[in-house]
Amino acid sequence: MATIKPFKGIRPPKELVEKVESRPYDVLNSEEARAEAGDNEMSLYHIIKPEIDFEPGTSEYDPRVYEKAADNFRKFKENGWLVQDDNEHYYIYAQTMNGKTQYGLVVGAYVDDYMTGAIKKHELTRRDKEEDRMKHVRVNNANIEPVFFAYPDNGVLDSLIMRYAATEPEYDFIAPIDGFRHRFWIISNEKDIEVITDEFAKMPSLYIADGHHRSAAAALVGAEKAKQNPDHTGTEEYNYFMAVCFQASQLTILDYNRVVKDLNGMSNEDFINALEKNFTVEEKGCDIYKPCRLHEFSMYLDGKWYCLTAKDGTYDNSDPIGVLDVDISSRLILDEVLGIKDLRSDKRIDFVGGLRGLEELKKRVDSGEMRMALALYPVSMKQIMDIADSGKIMPPKATWFEPKLRSGLVIHELG
Secondary structure, three states, X not given: OOOEEOEOOEEOOHHHHHHHOEOOHHHOOHHHHHXXXXXXXOOOHHHHOHHHHOOOOOOOOOHHHHHHHHHHHHHHHHOOOOEEOOOOEEEEEEXXXXXXXXXXXXXXXXXXXXXXXXXXXXXXXXXXXXXXXXXXXXXXXXXXXXXXXXXXXXXXXXXXXXXXXXXXXXXEEEOOOOOOEEEEEEEOOHHHHHHHHHXXXXXXXXXXXXXXXXXXXXXXXXXXXXXXXXXXXXXXXXXXXXXXXXXXXXXXXXXXXXXXXXXXXXXXXXXXXXXXXXXXXXEEEOOOOOOOXXXXXXXXXXXXXXXXXXXXXXXOOOOOOOOOHHHHHHHHHHHOOOOOOOOOOOOOEEEEEHHHOHHHHHHHHHOOOOOEEEXXXXXXXXXXXXXXXXXXXXXXXOOEEOOOOOEOOOEEEXX
């Protein structure tokens, strides 16, 4: 069962939300954050990217930077830019992209559920990235940014959420940069709070969609605090961390595409001949060609688009990993033909999130920066959940969720 609880959120006053809110810390670099914050002293970037308050070039891992995050968090609260709610609430966070809306419940997720595997992951995490976020949680004694979970579709929760969605939200704004709409409601009714808690208690698992490092860091700090507290009871606020939970069927996963610097010493003709061992290769001409089904890939090479269809026998439908297009392309194109063994470290390959479109792939090849581009059909939420249920881990760079959660709408303090 999934254990959750409401919490006393720390939030910007309604009139300040658009001053405070920001993109997540990990989707932009320090200079981009510095530019976006500009002269806005209320921008959350001063807490989540506090290196912008130092001279350009200051490392985000400098010990002074973490301390600055805590100083700025205190300053935001003292100045009334962030104010804690008097009572415990759940919250609803809705995002609208290209006319489609997804509704998330903002909850306190249970640290022990992460530790025991009731909160399921599908990606590996890196210890250095975990430690960075752990330092940030420790120094602020808070989850400044939420993690992004999925839960199995639930009619009771859907009805409750839609009832709130028909009312005026606490926040309602169009975010700069992405142009998506973000809305936010407060659930203060005790019966509704009870229903949400009870419905989650019926779910065997929650699934991390995005934010594996933040999830690990938040849970590990909670467990660390429990160990350090001789009077630990299990009811303390640090036993929970902030998550936004969406119904699985509402989520949008975009393609996550690859661009490669060279053909491993082969000519175009030799490369295409090598591909024909495992793929049916069709030339599609100069117009952008997007894959439209599983096991179909789109390749851009020397001004032309090609359709690659994986042949029968090159994948195993009974293997939740082996059936994935990211696995097929990694095994049979990147590794076998191009000699790219490690997607995380090989400098010959780069990755392009689907929001940028296939035009970005064409641009990077036409510029001469890259030699070949490969577009994949997006992974489905069902595939992700199947893999998480099987206890397996997805290949690197397999999922691109959009829209990203905005940060600064609500913060969870660890008590």
